[in-house]
């Protein structure tokens with residue numbers, strides 16, 4: 001009998017999983033029924049949050065295999081750290097192939113892998129296990145992006161010509177957990193962590209509505225990276241202390257600033273360009289997402305901190321530091337923007353709705369592991385361009401097996 005409601009299990013109960021749980025209040029036809037995290041306390045807290053929000057009678061499981069073997073679980077959302085991707089996906093695929101798990105689909109957070117080889121392996125495992133696959137790039141589901149793209153293409157592009165330049169930037173003051181800062185664990189620095197969003201959302205806006213990814217072919221990549229803030233001794237010391245002495249940005253930094261320029265050709269041979277900037281050294285109200293889409297007679301712009309709601313607290317309000325106004329909040333006093341529904345505005349709610357509806361209908365999500373592989377290819381080509389200090393024709397030779405120097409612990413802009 002055709003399922004009308006999906007039981008979802010989440011792997012990993014950290015910061016991101018909690019965003020998905022809060023977003024789930026806007027998702028129909030699916031309940032979060034399982035959670036697995038080796039850190040039992042986190043798993044219990046996430047399950048308690050899900051139950052409190054009434055997004056499911058969430059149970060905590062002792063392993064990935066145990067969770068996906070439950071008849072209640074029809075699909076899995078992977079939200080564990082980047083360095084666990086392959087082991088988690090292998091466990092899911094093995095349970096499915098042995099007939100233990102009756103899963104319909106799997107979704108995976110960005111980035112799909114730490115490099116092209118891992119991203120391809122994720123795709124291969126999902127295919128072999130016969131699973132529908134969703135790549136969790138929330139920004140392509142952000143209501144401002146979707147609505148803005150729709151209007152620009154329907155009005156400006158149809159009458160005056162296609163957009164030719166997309167810009168996207170994602171900036172904040174640095175990640176919340178030590179593993180993000182370690183090139184070997186995360187896959188790189190801010191380029192791998194956040195440019196994955198920017199290259200994909202910019203490509204999405206430049207792609208005609210309904211057209212496949214292949215309608216834009218990347219032809220050239222130019223990129224630059226540096227470590228602007230976190231190699232300054234006092235900040236390197238702060239990082240060392242917050243990681244229990246493990247993270248050493250004087251000897252083994254990762255990039256905290258990166259930009260890339262991707263040249264594409266569309267199916268008529270017209271050149272279009274994506275320009276991205278990302279940084280972990282932006283100190284402002286908090287996470288700032290900005291996007292632009294430019295064409296011959298129109299322009300679109302989005303800035304997540306241009307919020308309609310602002311609050312002001314005088315210096316006499318001496319509260320605790322938190323993230324209650326905006327993700328990666330940097331201040332508690334002064335005039336501050338509030339992103340009033342972050343889960344919706346960043347695209348999590350619509351993303352999860354799309355994944356759920358696709359799985360229930362038995363169709364592949366519009367954003368899937370092929371897109372995750374495409375993103376990994378762009379990011380690794382960006383690292384190659386940075387290391388060679390030149391513009392590369394895409395795809396550069398050796399892309400499939402390339403591991404960036406930052407992931408090997410051998411990159412240091414001070415030695416350039």
Ligand SMILES: NC(=O)c1ccc[n+]([C@@H]2O[C@H](COP(=O)([O-])OP(=O)(O)OC[C@H]3O[C@@H](n4cnc5c(N)ncnc54)[C@H](O)[C@@H]3O)[C@@H](O)[C@H]2O)c1
Nearest residue numbers: 012013014015016017037039079080081082084109110177
């Ligand atoms: N879409 C977005 O904007 C966005 C935002 C934040 C994070 N992410 C992605 O989500 C993933 C998780 O990030 P986070 O911020 O939640 O990290 P986090 O460190 O806050 O949480 C990760 C959780 O995974 C758990 N974990 C560790 N090993 C595991 C394993 N083998 N199996 C299951 N769980 C395991 C940890 O105990 C921790 O609770 C990352 O891949 C990250 O890139 C995406």
